[in-house]
Amino acid sequence: MAETHSLQDLRHQAAVAAKVFIQRDYTNGTLCQFQTKFPSELETKIDKQQFEETMRTLNNLYAEAEKLGSQSYVEGCLACLTAYTIFLCIETHYEKVLKKIAKYIQEQNDKVYAPRGLLLTDPLERGLRVIEITIFEDRSLTQ
Amino acid sequence: MPNSAGKRFKPTKYIPVSTAATLLVGSTTLFFVFTCPWLAKVISPAVPFYNGLVFLFVLANFSMATFMDPGVYPRANEDEDKDDDFRAPLYKNVEIKGIQVRMKWCATCHFYRPPRCSHCSVCDNCVEDFDHHCPWVNNCIGRRNYRYFFLFLLSLSAHMVGVFSFGLIFVLHHREMLGALHTTVTLVVMCVAGLFFIPVMGLTGFHMVLVARGRTTNEQVTGKFRGGVNPFTKGCCGNVEYVLCSPLAPSPVVILLCFLCRYVLDPKKKPHIKIQPPFIRPDTSERHITIKVSDNGIHGTIIHSKSKCSLDGLDGKEMQPPLPPKADKYSQLKAPQTSSEESSLSGRTHPSTPAMYRYRPSFGTMPKVHYHTAEEKIIMSEDRKTSAILEEGVRGHDYRSEPNLDLPEYANAPLHRTFQSSPFQLDSDPVASRTLSLKQGPCRLEKGQLQALGPQTAASTSYKGAFSPNTLSNRNGSLSYDSLLNPSISPAGANECRAHRGMPPMGFHSPYLPNKMCHIRETEIHRQQAAPAYSPVVIPRGMGRQSPHPRDRDSSPVRYDNLSQTIMASIQERKELEEREKRKMMHGRSQTSIYTPDSAAFDGGYGLPTNACYPEGPRGSFSRGPTPPTYGGSRDNLMGLGVMSYGQRTPVQRYAGSTLGRAPRTSSTSLHTDHSSTNSSQNRTPGPEGPYCSPVHQPHSPAMPRSPSYSHQKLSYINTHEKTESPRLGGQREAVKVNGQMDCHMSTQNASLSPGRHSNVKKVTGVGGTTYEISV
Numbered sequence: 001m002a003e004t005h006s007l008q009d010l011r012h013q014a015a016v017a018a019k020v021f022i023q024r025d026y027t028n029g030t031l032c033q034f035q036t037k038f039p040s041e042l043e044t045k046i047d048k049q050q051f052e053e054t055m056r057t058l059n060n061l062y063a064e065a066e067k068l069g070s071q072s073y074v075e076g077c078l079a080c081l082t083a084y085t086i087f088l089c090i091e092t093h094y095e096k097v098l099k100k101i102a103k104y105i106q107e108q109n110d111k112v113y114a115p116r117g118l119l120l121t122d123p124l125e126r127g128l129r130v131i132e133i134t135i136f137e138d139r140s141l142t143q
Numbered sequence: 144m145p146n147s148a149g150k151r152f153k154p155t156k157y158i159p160v161s162t163a164a165t166l167l168v169g170s171t172t173l174f175f176v177f178t179c180p181w182l183a184k185v186i187s188p189a190v191p192f193y194n195g196l197v198f199l200f201v202l203a204n205f206s207m208a209t210f211m212d213p214g215v216y217p218r219a220n221e222d223e224d225k226d227d228d229f230r231a232p233l234y235k236n237v238e239i240k241g242i243q244v245r246m247k248w249c250a251t252c253h254f255y256r257p258p259r260c261s262h263c264s265v266c267d268n269c270v271e272d273f274d275h276h277c278p279w280v281n282n283c284i285g286r287r288n289y290r291y292f293f294l295f296l297l298s299l300s301a302h303m304v305g306v307f308s309f310g311l312i313f314v315l316h317h318r319e320m321l322g323a324l325h326t327t328v329t330l331v332v333m334c335v336a337g338l339f340f341i342p343v344m345g346l347t348g349f350h351m352v353l354v355a356r357g358r359t360t361n362e363q364v365t366g367k368f369r370g371g372v373n374p375f376t377k378g379c380c381g382n383v384e385y386v387l388c389s390p391l392a393p394s395p396v397v398i399l400l401c402f403l404c405r406y407v408l409d410p411k412k413k414p415h416i417k418i419q420p421p422f423i424r425p426d427t428s429e430r431h432i433t434i435k436v437s438d439n440g441i442h443g444t445i446i447h448s449k450s451k452c453s454l455d456g457l458d459g460k461e462m463q464p465p466l467p468p469k470a471d472k473y474s475q476l477k478a479p480q481t482s483s484e485e486s487s488l489s490g491r492t493h494p495s496t497p498a499m500y501r502y503r504p505s506f507g508t509m510p511k512v513h514y515h516t517a518e519e520k521i522i523m524s525e526d527r528k529t530s531a532i533l534e535e536g537v538r539g540h541d542y543r544s545e546p547n548l549d550l551p552e553y554a555n556a557p558l559h560r561t562f563q564s565s566p567f568q569l570d571s572d573p574v575a576s577r578t579l580s581l582k583q584g585p586c587r588l589e590k591g592q593l594q595a596l597g598p599q600t601a602a603s604t605s606y607k608g609a610f611s612p613n614t615l616s617n618r619n620g621s622l623s624y625d626s627l628l629n630p631s632i633s634p635a636g637a638n639e640c641r642a643h644r645g646m647p648p649m650g651f652h653s654p655y656l657p658n659k660m661c662h663i664r665e666t667e668i669h670r671q672q673a674a675p676a677y678s679p680v681v682i683p684r685g686m687g688r689q690s691p692h693p694r695d696r697d698s699s700p701v702r703y704d705n706l707s708q709t710i711m712a713s714i715q716e717r718k719e720l721e722e723r724e725k726r727k728m729m730h731g732r733s734q735t736s737i738y739t740p741d742s743a744a745f746d747g748g749y750g751l752p753t754n755a756c757y758p759e760g761p762r763g764s765f766s767r768g769p770t771p772p773t774y775g776g777s778r779d780n781l782m783g784l785g786v787m788s789y790g791q792r793t794p795v796q797r798y799a800g801s802t803l804g805r806a807p808r809t810s811s812t813s814l815h816t817d818h819s820s821t822n823s824s825q826n827r828t829p830g831p832e833g834p835y836c837s838p839v840h841q842p843h844s845p846a847m848p849r850s851p852s853y854s855h856q857k858l859s860y861i862n863t864h865e866k867t868e869s870p871r872l873g874g875q876r877e878a879v880k881v882n883g884q885m886d887c888h889m890s891t892q893n894a895s896l897s898p899g900r901h902s903n904v905k906k907v908t909g910v911g912g913t914t915y916e917i918s919v
Contacts, residue, residue, distance in 0.1 A: 026238075026244070027240070029374065029375050030257070030259055044424060066389065072388055075391070083202075084291075092390060115422060115423050126220075129216060129254060
């Protein structure tokens with residue numbers, strides 16, 4: 001199927017040139033926030049504003065996931081009352097936001113990063129420690 | 144017990160958890176079977192119901208604490224840690240709410256442990272918000288399961304209290320039938336409960352205090368915040384709320400498994416992303432434009448936004464050396480610095496020795512490009528519009544080659560920022576300088592360097608962040624430094640050179656000297672026509688060039704440089720004296736050989752022939768050294784070196800810097816390596832040094848003609864510097880240097896000069912090919 005290429009297959013179309021790791025920003029404690037500073041390796045690849053916009057959105061989403069709001073209270077109480085069996089049935093708030101983040105990253109990759117030869121990796125795969133940005137080789141330049 | 148090839152089955156680690164589970168379940172079951180029926184009958188049916196609920200709660204929490212992932216960090220990929228592994232420092236500091244917290248490198252997991260994270264030796268994993276490893280649940284207690292563990296303790300305490308009290312009631316009512324089965328069993332249950340009551344209650348109380356304080360067991364036991372402030376606390380209520388009510392963080396492992404399952408079951412759901420070249424590149428034209436504005440005046444036009452490709456033509460044509468303008472640009476562009484640059488800079492650069500720092504600034508202003516410059520840029524521009532970036536990278540190299548001096552330049556940070564914002568500026572300079580160098584020939588090394596650097600553009604880009612600020616800082620440093628040292632000192636000299644255009648770069652002395660020299664020279668040459676639009680700081684200095692400035696500068700408060708100001712001043716003086724003496728001695732000779740700060744021949748050119756050949760070694764070692772230069776060391780070096788060969792200042796400095804060591808790994812290392820390689824390559828190219836190791840280049844000769852005009856200026860400048868940096872420039876340099884007299888001996892005087900020098904000084908090639916003269 002032409003339209004359904006696995007990520008692996010697509011990756012074969014362009015070779016990985018480098019990887020940039022966006023580290024966590026711990027200035028506000030252990031909240032899940034990533035550094036928004038623009039890495040120098042990406043200067044030739046993408047606009048700074050675009051990148052910072054992506055990072056800010058991700059940070060906001062993670063902040064929303066960890067927010068102690070009414071939803072988290074309700075979930076906690078229900079979980080206690082049902083001896084945590086409720087986790088087998090419903091999706092927690094955090095998980096919902098994580099899905100939202102995954103979708104956002106996917107969308108960003110499709111619209112913004114892939115056309116520029118970059119690929120964002122969901123930080124969840126790295127234990128929410130780093131955001132890995134893969135820089136692909138721009139073969140058109142070498143040709 | 145089967146022993147698999149992999150993990151061995153250790154039954155002993157399951158004993159505590161088995162015991163705990165057995166006791167808990169067993170005792171409670173007995174209680175329900177033997178005690179509760181009477182209690183339900185006599186007191187109320189609510190009693191067993193209540194006890195049942197509590198027991199259920201205990202079991203649920205116990206299970207969650209036992210089986211839930213505490214927040215294990217997966218091992219880092221190879222790609223992630225390749226930069227960190229070898230040269231990574233053991234600790235990395237991070238500021239959390241104003242408090243410095245140390246992150247330790249985990250050799251097992253290959254990343255720096257986030258704050259509050261610790262490696263569990265039992266589980267062999269790094270755990271987020273690590274509390275402790277609990278043998279009773281046979282699991283680590285970390286961020287994700289601390290709440291369950293705490294609730295388990297609370298509920299277990301309540302359960303034990305309940306069981307004990309209801310059992311007591313039963314026993315008290317059956318005192319006469321103590322031998323009966325029910326009573327006996329109840330008594331046994333009561334004993335078990337009573338036996339474990341004290342430890343469990345004690346632990347519960349302990350954790351209640353920890354929760355209220357917002358600490359983990361690990362932090363409490365190791366005394367991390369003893370007498371200090373806990374940056375992770377949110378206040379008592381906030382901490383309790385955080386423990387009990389925070390959303391359940393999903394386990395990355397579980398999530399990944401879910402993802403895998405989902406995609407295995409339904410491959411169509413797998414996100415597919417097409418990554419095919421050609422790729423869009425950001426529009427850098429604006430940036431270029433900003434560069435143009437810059438100031439040097441010399442190369443105002445050099446930087447053409449779009450035409451990074453035009454750089455290709457640089458080889459053929461003459462590009463204004465972008466050197467000085469950069470300085471101006473920096474000052475002009477006060478764009479908010481990207482934090483990345485700062486951080487990258489700070490991350491990569493290492494504290495530079497004050498001496499180095501000083502020198503560097505002069506170079507900083509100059510387009511770093513010396514080595515990599517033009518060529519690199521040219522190449523870069525083809526692919527990317529952001530040649531500026533390249534420049535930065537280049538700069539980075541320059542920067543790197545010297546021991547990082549920028550760190551202390553906090554004051555310069557703003558400059559860095561500006562720099563960052565206009566990466567192109569750099570581009571122009573390097574390119575310009577490059578072309579110049581190319582033309583002049585002497586900078587063959589540069590070419591080589593560039594080529595060498597070419598492939599590293601990617602790498603250099605990474606440095607860019609680091610460097611650009613550095614360059615700025617250099618600039619700043621130079622400014623400040625200049626103020627300290629004044630013209631005599633290279634930084635000042637550098638500025639002055641620019642201003643004077645023809646000034647021999649000798650005064651630069653900064654570690655970047657080789658590059659800078661080239662740039663300076665070239666710039667100078669070009670500058671003749673263009674009025675140097677250096678930053679005001681520079682210009683005045685330039686004017687003063689001579690001694691008056693140094694004195695003035697010395698008195699000026701320098702941020703970082705202040706430290707070595709006095710030292711530099713003394714060095715300056717000494718150098719001047721020496722220079723004068725030498726000039727007298729070598730007046731007739733081609734002094735330039737020693738002094739010509741040919742960038743390309745930087746390594747070789749300056750020092751004695753032996754030095755020229757030899758610098759490579761030390762240089763390489765220096766540049767690559769992973770230890771950050773220490774300030775003290777650099778100063779000391781400078782002192783010693785300064786005495787010797789003032790003219791060599793830059794080389795000296797470089798030496799000083801390099802000896803100090805390099806910052807550990809990462810960026811700096813690579814940069815240094817690049818730098819060293821470039822330097823080495825420079826060295827290798829015999830070029831200018833001519834007299835020393837290899838035949839002198841006279842490529843500068845064509846450029847020389849101009850020098851006379853500069854030389855005068857330079858000479859005056861030189862007086863202060865005494866650096867005669869690279870004789871490459873040929874006659875020009877010679878005139879310039881040394882004595883401050885306007886001797887424009889073209890060319891070959893280098894050779895003559897150097898020998899004279901040899902008698903007094905020994906040239907050592909420092910980092911970046913700077914040749915230092917050490918008086919022997």
